[in-house]
Amino acid sequence: MKKAVKPEILFFLLFSVLVSSLSQAAEFTFTAIPDQDTARLEQRFSKVADYLTDALGFEVRYVPVKSYAASVQAFKNNQVQMAWFGGLSGVQARLAVPGSVAVAQGMEDVRFxxxxxxxxxxxxxxxxxxxxxxxxxxxxxxxxxxxxxxxxxxxxxxxxxxxxxxxxxxxxxxxxxxxxxxxxxxxxxxxxxxxxxxxxxxxxxxxxxxxxxxxxxxxTPEYPDYNWTVRGSVDQTYGAGTIEKIQQALLAIDDKALLAAFPRQKFIAADNSMYQPILDTGRAIGIFR
Amino acid sequence: MNASLGAGDALLSLRHEDVAYSGKIALKNLTLTIAEGEKVALIGPSGAGKTTLLRRLYQLDPNNCAFVHQHHVLVPQLSTFHNIYMGRLDHYSSWQNLINLLKPTRSAMQEILPIVQKLGLEEKMYTRIGELSGGQQQRVGIGRALYQGGSIIMADEPVSSLDALQSLEIMQLLVEAGRTVVAALHSIDLSQRFFHRIVGLKHGSIAFDLPVRSLTEDRLSRLYG
Amino acid sequence: MLRTSLYFLAIACAAFFLADISVTTLDPWQEFARMGRGLLTPDFFNLPDFGQALFNTVSFALVGLTIAVVLGALLSLFFESTPVRLFCSFIRAIHELFWAFIFMPIVGLNSVCGILAIAIPYSGIFAKVYAEIRQESDQRPAEALPPASTRFSRFCYGTLPLIFGHLKDYTSYRFECALRSSAILGFIGLPTLGYHLETAFREGLYSEAAALLYSFYLLIISIRIWARAKFIVIPLLISCLFISWETSFSLVGLSRFFLYDILPWPMRAEGFYVGTGELVLVPLELGKWFWDIVVSQALPGIWNTMLLTQIALVATALFTLATFAFASRRFFSARVTGCTYLLFVVLRTTPEYILAYIFLQLWGPSMLPAIAALFLHNGAILAYLTANNVNALESTFDAAQGRFNRYLYEVLPRCYGHFLAFLFYRWEVIMRESAILGILGITTLGFYIDSAISRDHLDTALLLICITAGINMSIDSFSQVIRKRLHISGHVASRIIGPGESGS
The missing domain is CATH 3.40.190.10 (Periplasmic binding protein-like II)
Known part of the structure; x- marks a missing residue:
C-alpha cells in the first residue's frame, strides 16, 4: 500500500493534465426531457439523432438526461444545443438563454x-x-x-x-x-x-x-406543451440558416417509428410567442419569478 | 560529552527542590547528586515518585542523557533497525529520515549494525518488533539509548514485564550500556545485584540514600511498610 | 451515557407526536405482486449498457476515493487549524447528489462530475477521521523521540506507522460507502448502476430492477475478494485509463454559474426578462429575498428535517440494539449470522429511495415511510459495525450462560460506548440523507432544494444548500461535544471493521 500511493499520485497528476487539455468538441448534441418510458430513451432518441445527422449533413448526437432540471441546465450551459422540452422546461430554457427559439412542436402539443x-x-x-x-x-x-x-x-x-x-x-x-x-x-x-x-x-x-x-x-382545458428548442448561437457555430434547416428537418419527419419516440403524429412549426400562456401561468404560481 | 569532568565529579544535582507533576507537588525538598561512573537504583512503593524524579533528572541535561523506555513506547509496526535509528532522528534532516523510513541507507545500517550485534539481534534487524519477544523488545529499547549516545543512561522499570531470566540479561546489558546509569526499579533483588547505590523513595521524599552494602533488611521493610 | 441516551429517546418521542405520521392503506397488493414477481424473476439478459454502468460505478468510486484519500490526508495534517476544520466540515455537510448538481453546470453531466461529487465530500470525511485517528493514537512513541526531531520526522516515525493500519482499514470501509454513493449518483443521470436501477424501478420494470439490485448486492459482497489493498492499484489504473474523461468544461459555463446564476434574484431580475443579463445592487430587495426564503422554505424545512432526523436516529439505535446480536458469533451459529449478514447487506445496499417507495405503497404518504427507510438503511450499517466490534471483544470461557444474560451483562456494557460513538457519526449522515426523500411530499430542506433546482432558481438552491450545510455542521460539532464528554470514540473499533480486515 505504501508503494502504491506513488503511482496513484502520478496518475492523478497525469489525468488532471489530460482533462484540462481536452478541448470542447464542436459536435451537435440534443437531449429530451425524461417524461416517460425512460428505460428506452437511448433507443428512442438515437434513431432521431441518426435521422438528423443524415438530414443536416453534420454529426448529431443524443445525450440522455435523468431529470427535467438536468435538461434545462445542459441547455443553459451549451452542453446540448437543442432539446425536446416540455412547455415549462422550454420556457425556462429560453429565458435562461436569450436568443434561443422554439422551432417545432407536435400536432398534439397545440392542444395538450x-x-x-x-x-x-x-x-x-x-x-x-x-x-x-x-x-x-x-x-x-x-x-x-x-x-x-x-x-x-x-x-x-x-x-x-x-x-x-x-x-x-x-x-x-x-x-x-x-x-x-x-x-x-x-x-x-x-x-x-x-x-x-x-x-x-x-x-x-x-x-x-x-x-x-x-x-x-x-x-383540464387545452394548453400548449412540448416543443423543440434550439440555441440562438447555433447559426453562428454551424453556419447561417442552420436553425431554419433544423426546423425543416423536424417538420419533414414522417417515419412512424421516429414519431413514436415522442409519441406524436407529426411535427408542426412553433415559435416562442405560442408559449406565453405557460409563462403567464408559471409566473402566477411562482415557478417563474 | 562533558569531557571536562573527571571521574567522580557531579553530573546531575538537585538542591532542596520541589518537583510538581501535573500541578501537584510530587517531590518535596529534594536534594540528590549523581556523579560520573555511579550506578544508581531508585526504589520504593508505587506512587513514591520514582518516575517523576527520573524525568526531572533527565531534564537537567537532556542532551547528555539517553532514556531506555519501557517497550510500549517503541513502534511495533517498524523494524529493529528503525526503532534504534529513531534515537537520532534529530541528527538528520527530515528528508534523510523519510528515505531511511522507506529504505534504510547503507551508512545508517553500518552505524546501527554494531549495536544490534552487541545486543544479539543481528537476525532480527529487519523484523517488525511487534513480532519480537518482550525481552528482545527491551533490548531494542536499550539499543536506541545506545545509538542516541550520551554519558548517562536512564531507565524506567526496564524489566517490569519480563520473566526472571530475561530480566537478568537485560539488566546486565543496561548497566554495561553507559558509565553512569540511573534506573527506577521495583525489584529490590535486581537493584542490589546490579547497582552500587540505592535511593529509597517514599511519599515524595528520599527515605534513604545508601551504598548497596549498607542497606539493611530493616530499612527495606520500613520503605515498603 | 444512559442519561444521554434517554434524553435522545425523549426528544424522539416528542418529535413523533409532532411529526406528520399516518397510515392510509388502500390496496398496495397489486403493485407488491408485480414487485414480488420481479424479484423472483430477475432478468439479467436484457440490461441496457450493464457492463458500462458497472464499470462506471466502480470507477467513479475508486478514482473519487483515491483523490479524496490524497486531499483528505493533506487536510488532516492541518486539522488543528480552525479554518481547515470548518472547511472540511462544510464540504462533507453537502450530500453527494447536491455536489453533483453544483458540478453539473460547470463540467457537465459526465464521469468527471461523478468523480468530483464523490471526491469532494469524502475528502472532508477523510480529513476529519484521519485527524481523529491521529489525535487518538498512542502519543508515547512520538514523545519518546529525541526532543529536537523535526515535526515531519516525528510524524513519520512516531505516529504514522502506529496509525497506518487504522487508516487503511477505515479507507477500505469507506470504499463500500463510495460504491453506494456512486450508484446513487445515477439517480440524477450519471451513467452508473443507479441510473438503470432508478429507471427500471420507476418504469415498473421490476425484473430488470431486481437483476440490477442483485448485481449491486453481489458487487458489495464481493468487495473483500477483489478490492484488496495490494491489488487495488490494478482496477484503479484500469479505471483511469478507460473512464471517459471528456468534459464540457467551459469558462463561460463556470463564470455563468458563479457570476450570474447563483447571484440572488433581485440582482438579476431587471435584466432577466429583457434578456440583457444586467446586474443591479438593491440591498433592501436582497434582504427581503433572503428573509422570504428563510421564512417560507428554510424554517419549515429545518423543522421537518429535524423531526425526521431525530426520530430516525433513535429508531436506528433501537434497530441496531435489537439486531446486532444476530450477526455476532458470540450469540449465534454461523448459519444465523450469515443470514443476518446478508440481510444487512440487502438493507444497506438497497437505495433509501426504493425502500421509501415500498413503504409508501404500504402505508401511504407521511413521514412514516421516510423514517422506516432511513432507520433500516442506517440501522443495518450500524448493526453490522457493532456486531464486528462485539466479535473482536475478548470473551471469557466462563461467560454468563444464556444469550440474554450475556447480552445484558457481558456484551452491551462493553460495546455501548462504541455503539453510541458510531450512532453520533451517523447522526449527520441521517440528516444529509433525509434530503433525498422528496417523493413522500415531506417538506424537508432537501425537498425545497430539489424544488428550487427544478425551477432553475439556483440562487435559492444554493442558499438552502448552505443553510443545510450550516445545520449539518452544528450537528456535527454538537455530536463531537457529546462524544468528548462521554469519552467515547469509534476509531479504536474502526481497526476491525470492513473488508480491509482480511488484507491487514
Whole structure:
C-alpha cells in the first residue's frame, strides 16, 4: 500500500493534465426531457439523432438526461444545443438563454391536456364539472418541473378552488414522473393524481391500468406543451440558416417509428410567442419569478 | 560529552527542590547528586515518585542523557533497525529520515549494525518488533539509548514485564550500556545485584540514600511498610 | 451515557407526536405482486449498457476515493487549524447528489462530475477521521523521540506507522460507502448502476430492477475478494485509463454559474426578462429575498428535517440494539449470522429511495415511510459495525450462560460506548440523507432544494444548500461535544471493521 500511493499520485497528476487539455468538441448534441418510458430513451432518441445527422449533413448526437432540471441546465450551459422540452422546461430554457427559439412542436402539443385521476375508493366519477370533492384528499403531481404533471394542473386547481394545493390537500407529493403517478394512485397511496393525457392513453393501451382501481375524473382545458428548442448561437457555430434547416428537418419527419419516440403524429412549426400562456401561468404560481 | 569532568565529579544535582507533576507537588525538598561512573537504583512503593524524579533528572541535561523506555513506547509496526535509528532522528534532516523510513541507507545500517550485534539481534534487524519477544523488545529499547549516545543512561522499570531470566540479561546489558546509569526499579533483588547505590523513595521524599552494602533488611521493610 | 441516551429517546418521542405520521392503506397488493414477481424473476439478459454502468460505478468510486484519500490526508495534517476544520466540515455537510448538481453546470453531466461529487465530500470525511485517528493514537512513541526531531520526522516515525493500519482499514470501509454513493449518483443521470436501477424501478420494470439490485448486492459482497489493498492499484489504473474523461468544461459555463446564476434574484431580475443579463445592487430587495426564503422554505424545512432526523436516529439505535446480536458469533451459529449478514447487506445496499417507495405503497404518504427507510438503511450499517466490534471483544470461557444474560451483562456494557460513538457519526449522515426523500411530499430542506433546482432558481438552491450545510455542521460539532464528554470514540473499533480486515 505504501508503494502504491506513488503511482496513484502520478496518475492523478497525469489525468488532471489530460482533462484540462481536452478541448470542447464542436459536435451537435440534443437531449429530451425524461417524461416517460425512460428505460428506452437511448433507443428512442438515437434513431432521431441518426435521422438528423443524415438530414443536416453534420454529426448529431443524443445525450440522455435523468431529470427535467438536468435538461434545462445542459441547455443553459451549451452542453446540448437543442432539446425536446416540455412547455415549462422550454420556457425556462429560453429565458435562461436569450436568443434561443422554439422551432417545432407536435400536432398534439397545440392542444395538450392533463387528466386528474382518482382511486376508486374516493367514489369520484368522470365529469365535465371541476370535481370540488377533491379538497381534503391526498394528492400527487408528477415531476416538479413538468408542465402537464404539475404546472397546468396546479394552475387549474388554483383557478377553480382559489387556494394553493398545500392548503387544499392533506398531503401533496411529487411522484417524479407520469407512470409513477398512475402507479401510486392505482395502489391508493395517493387518492388523486395529475397526469399527462398522452401517457395515460399509452399506459391504458399497454394494459398497465386497472380501470376498476383508477379512473379519469376530470380533463383540464387545452394548453400548449412540448416543443423543440434550439440555441440562438447555433447559426453562428454551424453556419447561417442552420436553425431554419433544423426546423425543416423536424417538420419533414414522417417515419412512424421516429414519431413514436415522442409519441406524436407529426411535427408542426412553433415559435416562442405560442408559449406565453405557460409563462403567464408559471409566473402566477411562482415557478417563474 | 562533558569531557571536562573527571571521574567522580557531579553530573546531575538537585538542591532542596520541589518537583510538581501535573500541578501537584510530587517531590518535596529534594536534594540528590549523581556523579560520573555511579550506578544508581531508585526504589520504593508505587506512587513514591520514582518516575517523576527520573524525568526531572533527565531534564537537567537532556542532551547528555539517553532514556531506555519501557517497550510500549517503541513502534511495533517498524523494524529493529528503525526503532534504534529513531534515537537520532534529530541528527538528520527530515528528508534523510523519510528515505531511511522507506529504505534504510547503507551508512545508517553500518552505524546501527554494531549495536544490534552487541545486543544479539543481528537476525532480527529487519523484523517488525511487534513480532519480537518482550525481552528482545527491551533490548531494542536499550539499543536506541545506545545509538542516541550520551554519558548517562536512564531507565524506567526496564524489566517490569519480563520473566526472571530475561530480566537478568537485560539488566546486565543496561548497566554495561553507559558509565553512569540511573534506573527506577521495583525489584529490590535486581537493584542490589546490579547497582552500587540505592535511593529509597517514599511519599515524595528520599527515605534513604545508601551504598548497596549498607542497606539493611530493616530499612527495606520500613520503605515498603 | 444512559442519561444521554434517554434524553435522545425523549426528544424522539416528542418529535413523533409532532411529526406528520399516518397510515392510509388502500390496496398496495397489486403493485407488491408485480414487485414480488420481479424479484423472483430477475432478468439479467436484457440490461441496457450493464457492463458500462458497472464499470462506471466502480470507477467513479475508486478514482473519487483515491483523490479524496490524497486531499483528505493533506487536510488532516492541518486539522488543528480552525479554518481547515470548518472547511472540511462544510464540504462533507453537502450530500453527494447536491455536489453533483453544483458540478453539473460547470463540467457537465459526465464521469468527471461523478468523480468530483464523490471526491469532494469524502475528502472532508477523510480529513476529519484521519485527524481523529491521529489525535487518538498512542502519543508515547512520538514523545519518546529525541526532543529536537523535526515535526515531519516525528510524524513519520512516531505516529504514522502506529496509525497506518487504522487508516487503511477505515479507507477500505469507506470504499463500500463510495460504491453506494456512486450508484446513487445515477439517480440524477450519471451513467452508473443507479441510473438503470432508478429507471427500471420507476418504469415498473421490476425484473430488470431486481437483476440490477442483485448485481449491486453481489458487487458489495464481493468487495473483500477483489478490492484488496495490494491489488487495488490494478482496477484503479484500469479505471483511469478507460473512464471517459471528456468534459464540457467551459469558462463561460463556470463564470455563468458563479457570476450570474447563483447571484440572488433581485440582482438579476431587471435584466432577466429583457434578456440583457444586467446586474443591479438593491440591498433592501436582497434582504427581503433572503428573509422570504428563510421564512417560507428554510424554517419549515429545518423543522421537518429535524423531526425526521431525530426520530430516525433513535429508531436506528433501537434497530441496531435489537439486531446486532444476530450477526455476532458470540450469540449465534454461523448459519444465523450469515443470514443476518446478508440481510444487512440487502438493507444497506438497497437505495433509501426504493425502500421509501415500498413503504409508501404500504402505508401511504407521511413521514412514516421516510423514517422506516432511513432507520433500516442506517440501522443495518450500524448493526453490522457493532456486531464486528462485539466479535473482536475478548470473551471469557466462563461467560454468563444464556444469550440474554450475556447480552445484558457481558456484551452491551462493553460495546455501548462504541455503539453510541458510531450512532453520533451517523447522526449527520441521517440528516444529509433525509434530503433525498422528496417523493413522500415531506417538506424537508432537501425537498425545497430539489424544488428550487427544478425551477432553475439556483440562487435559492444554493442558499438552502448552505443553510443545510450550516445545520449539518452544528450537528456535527454538537455530536463531537457529546462524544468528548462521554469519552467515547469509534476509531479504536474502526481497526476491525470492513473488508480491509482480511488484507491487514
Amino acid at each position: 391536456r392533463s387528466y386528474l385521476i382518482a382511486h376508486h375508493s374516493t367514489d369520484l366519477q368522470k365529469s365535465k364539472q371541476f370535481p370540488m370533492e377533491i379538497v381534503g384528499k391526498t394528492f400527487t403531481f408528477g415531476s416538479k418541473g413538468s408542465t402537464s404533471g404539475r404546472l397546468m394542473p396546479e394552475y387549474f386547481i388554483r383557478e377553480k378552488l382559489g387556494k394553493s394545493p398545500e392548503e387544499l390537500f392533506t398531503r401533496v407529493g411529487f411522484s417524479g414522473d407520469h407512470s409513477k403517478t398512475i402507479a401510486l394512485v392505482q395502489s391508493g397511496s395517493y387518492q388523486i393524481g395529475a397526469v399527462n393525457f398522452k401517457v395515460w392513453q399509452k399506459e391504458l393501451e399497454a394494459g398497465r391500468i386497472d380501470p376498476k382501481k383508477v379512473t379519469v375524473i376530470w380533463e
